[in-house]
Amino acid sequence: MIQLKERILSDGKCFPGGILKVDNFINHQMDPTLMCEMAKELVRRFSEHKINKVITIEASGIAPAIMVGYYLNVPVLFAKKKVPSTMENMLTAEVYSFTKNKTYSVCVSSDYLCKDDRVLFIDDFLANGNAALGIIDLVNKAGAKLEGMGFLIEKGFQKGGEELRNRGIHIESLAIIDSLDNCTITLR
Numbered sequence: 001m002i003q004l005k006e007r008i009l010s011d012g013k014c015f016p017g018g019i020l021k022v023d024n025f026i027n028h029q030m031d032p033t034l035m036c037e038m039a040k041e042l043v044r045r046f047s048e049h050k051i052n053k054v055i056t057i058e059a060s061g062i063a064p065a066i067m068v069g070y071y072l073n074v075p076v077l078f079a080k081k082k083v084p085s086t087m088e089n090m091l092t093a094e095v096y097s098f099t100k101n102k103t104y105s106v107c108v109s110s111d112y113l114c115k116d117d118r119v120l121f122i123d124d125f126l127a128n129g130n131a132a133l134g135i136i137d138l139v140n141k142a143g144a145k146l147e148g149m150g151f152l153i154e155k156g157f158q159k160g161g162e163e164l165r166n167r168g169i170h171i172e173s174l175a176i177i178d179s180l181d182n183c184t185i186t187l188r
C-alpha cells in the first residue's frame, strides 16, 4: 500500500536488532486518516471471506483492529496480556515476544470467542509470527475458524510470514520490509 510505504520511508526509524519504530504514526502517536485507509485496504483484501469477528492482541493491534471491525461492522476482541481475576471461561495461550525477549500469557473469554466465530486476526507487525501462533492456539481452543491474518507491516526477513503462509493461512501485509540492514529501510 503506497501511502503506508511512503510513510515508513519518511517517518520510520531503524533500531539495532532489526527493529523498526513507527511511533510517529502507528505505535505511539497515531494517524487516524492513514489508519482508516489501511483498514479499508485490509477489508478489501479479505472481502471473499465471511468474517463475523476481528481479533487482535493488546495493545498495539487494537487501533488497526478496531478500524477494520468498524468497516466490517463486526465486533473486535482483543486478547489480554494480563490475566484478569474476574474473567469467566478463560482460554489462554503462550506468546514469545520478539521485542521484549520474554514469554507471556494471552487470554480471552470463551464467552466472546466460540465455535460459531469466523475470525480475522489483525496486528501492527508480523515478525517471527509468535503472536499469530498464540492467536491460532486460542482460536483452536475455542473451536472457532480462522479466516485470515492481516498486518500493517511484515518484516519479510523474519520467518513468520513464510511459516504462516506454508500453513495455508490467508496472510495479507500492507507493506513488507525486506531488510533493515545497516539501519536502512528496504521495502519489497
Ligand code: 5GP
Binding pocket: 018, 019, 020, 021, 022, 027, 060, 096, 097, 098, 099, 123, 124, 125, 126, 127, 128, 129, 130, 131, 132, 155, 160
Ligand atoms: P511476532 O509475534 O510476529 O514475532 O512479532 C510481532 C509483534 O511484535 C507485534 O505485535 C509487534 O508489536 C512486535 N514487533 C515485532 N517486530 C517489531 C518491530 O520491528 N517494530 C515494532 N514496533 N514492533 C515489532
